[in-house]
Amino acid sequence: MRIGITKFPGTNNELDIKRVLGSLGVKNELIYPDDVKKMDEMDALILAGGFSYGDYLRPGIIAVQTPIIENLQDYSNSERFVIGICNGFQMLCETSLLPGVLSTNTSTKFISKWVHIKTGITSSPLLKGMENRILKIPIAHFEGRYYDKDEEITKLANKNQIAFKYCRKDGDISLKENPNGSVVNIAGIVNRKGNVLGMMPHPERASFQYLGSEDGRIIFENLIGELKC
Amino acid sequence: MLVVYSGKAKDVTLLEDNKVRITFRDSISAFDGVKIEDLKEKGKINCRTSTILFELLNRYGFATHYLSNLNETEMICRKVEIRPVEIVCRNVTAGSFCKRYGVDKGIEFETPIIEFFLKDDVLHDPLVAKEIAIQLGWVTKEESALMESTTRAVNQVLSVIFERISLKLVDFKLEFGRTDGGELLIADEISADTMRLWEKETGEIKDKDRYRKDLGGVIEHYKDILQRLEEIESHPEIPIKSTAEITIELKKSVLDPAGEVTLRSLQRKGYQGVEEVRIGKSAKISFSLTPSPNLQEIIKEISDSILSNPLIENYTFDFSSGE
CATH class of the missing domain: 3.30.1280.10 (Phosphoribosylformylglycinamidine synthase subunit PurS)
Structure with a gap:
């Protein structure tokens, strides 16, 4: 079993993800923008966050023009798992593998802090056993405000595609605990099939007790559990 | 077959497959058709000149209605609906421009001037502001931008070509037409009837102004332009941007x-x-x-x-x- 982690100029989270996967005993490889062949050999793919191509034009949009992301539609159609974290989530929205867009935080500030998110009820194997679970997890982004038209948000909710919402420590979901202005506090979503997950918070930065939380580790454990099946 | 349009110097006949046949007649007219007569061989000369210039524009990547030459006085073109506005590009002041603004003829513009005219003989083809043409629906904003940029690029190409045969391109007009599919193409004809050309060295008039001003020798000069065009052997690189x-x-x-x-x-x-x-x-x-x-x-x-x-x-x- 091998998991690929994408590396674009300007991304900076791939080594954190590598460390988590390594600690779980899973082989993993960095996948560079032209490495379509290697990408296709991977059993799952994680799009690491950061600032691909300097976030020029719009976060993720330049990365989306590269061979590996152009190949992502076919890759995900083959039922393999794809997780996009932060800048990776922005890429997934720009490719239309996930609906919506991540726009500038309402505060117009770059936000880097610990938040709490509540797991939704989805059919995604990546979130198995996590229903309603509250995770303590950091965010670090400038464009993290999830936006889509009202009718699309309703569809997401009806189809059980809302993976995470920002919440209070006790799990209460209120606008007050919404750090960036996301529509209905959305912090992450999954596609209809449940094999593509996009999220703004960083589970790889909450995967060891010494980092202050290991709540994010379960997402990687779930992924590996699925691949072993 | 159906003649769909009969103008002052050309007839247009509808063919199959969204094509038309354009027939160049020997007639020449000026002042919105007030002055009109027949000049022997004129149809033939203008058809040949237009053919050469359209083939040239096609070669430089322009979208034109021209498809092929049929015979001495006829060419096959794509069927278009002519837009009611025509574009004039001026490198040097001349003609109605001098009259309208009271300026001397022969002043060279630093940047070529583009003007829009409403095609209407009764109103004597008045100058129209682009905003008016857009708001009155004569052209769309997108069409006007494409017409203007295309005309500037055509000017760039034709100026170089005529320079090569020692002629100064003073000004010219272009007509545009829209295909059924909505594609905007350069249409009508491009000849000494639709442009001003002066002998580079002497400034001698070579174009339709000879007819307007009764200078005589219209056909001789038209023929001379054509002959020089025929002699061009290679086509220069022109950096169009x-x-x-x-x-x-x-x-x-x-x-x-x-x-x-x-x-x-x-x-x-x-x-x-x-x-x-x-x-x-x-x-x-x-x-x-x-x-x-x-x-x-x-x-x-x-x-x-x-x-x-x-x-x-x-x-x-x-x-x-x-x-």
């Missing part, structure tokens, strides 16, 4: 935090009456390509798929051509 300027704005319904912050700052500074600030982006893309409907489509595709996110942003673009 097209530029698109795309402005991207957040949709009205989408919150613009940067705009809000700027608004508050302006209000705090005490600027009166500042109501709203929206911050957008703009991109300027230069192409080493001839302006064409196809290029306009490519720019739209780039704007839709990369430069803007249609979910939250709108864009507008302007299109131009220049050296």
Whole structure:
């Protein structure tokens, strides 16, 4: 079993993800923008966050023009798992593998802090056993405000595609605990099939007790559990 | 077969497959048809001149209605609906321009001038402002941008070509037509009837002004232009450039935090009456390509798929051509 982690100029989270996967005993490889062949050999793919191509034009949009992301539609159609974290989530929205867009935080500030998110009820194997679970997890982004038209948000909710919402420590979901202005506090979503997950918070930065939380580790454990099946 | 249009110097016959046959007659007219007569061989000369110039424009990547030459006086073209506005490009002052503004003939413009005229003999083809033509629906904004940029690029090409045969391209007019599919093409004819050409060394008039001003020798001079065009053996590299300027704005319904912050700052500074600030982006893309409907489509595709996110942003673009 091998998991690929994408590396674009300007991304900076791939080594954190590598460390988590390594600690779980899973082989993993960095996948560079032209490495379509290697990408296709991977059993799952994680799009690491950061600032691909300097976030020029719009976060993720330049990365989306590269061979590996152009190949992502076919890759995900083959039922393999794809997780996009932060800048990776922005890429997934720009490719239309996930609906919506991540726009500038309402505060117009770059936000880097610990938040709490509540797991939704989805059919995604990546979130198995996590229903309603509250995770303590950091965010670090400038464009993290999830936006889509009202009718699309309703569809997401009806189809059980809302993976995470920002919440209070006790799990209460209120606008007050919404750090960036996301529509209905959305912090992450999954596609209809449940094999593509996009999220703004960083589970790889909450995967060891010494980092202050290991709540994010379960997402990687779930992924590996699925691949072993 | 059906003659769909009979003009002052040409007939247009409808053929199958959205094609037309254009027949050049020997008649010549001026002053909106007030002065009119037949000049032997004129149809033949203008058909040949138009054929050469359209083939030249096609070779340089322009979208024109010309398909092929049929015989001495006829050519086969794509069927188009002629737009009611024609474009004049001027390198040097002459003709109606001098009369309208009371200026001398022969003043060279630093940047060629583009003018829009309404095609209407009864009104004597009046000059129209682009904004009027757009608002009255004679052309769309997109068409006007393409017409203007295409005309500038045609000027660039024709000026070089005529320079090669020692002629000065003073001004010319282009007509445009729209195909059933909505493609905007250079149409009508391009000949000594539709442009002013002066002998480079002496300034001698070689074009239709000879007829308008009763200078005589119309056919001889038309023939001379044609002969020189026929003698051109190779075609020079002409660096045609097209530029698109795309402005991207957040949709009205989408919150613009940067705009809000700027608004508050302006209000705090005490600027009166500042109501709203929206911050957008703009991109300027230069192409080493001839302006064409196809290029306009490519720019739209780039704007839709990369430069803007249609979910939250709108864009507008302007299109131009220049050296």
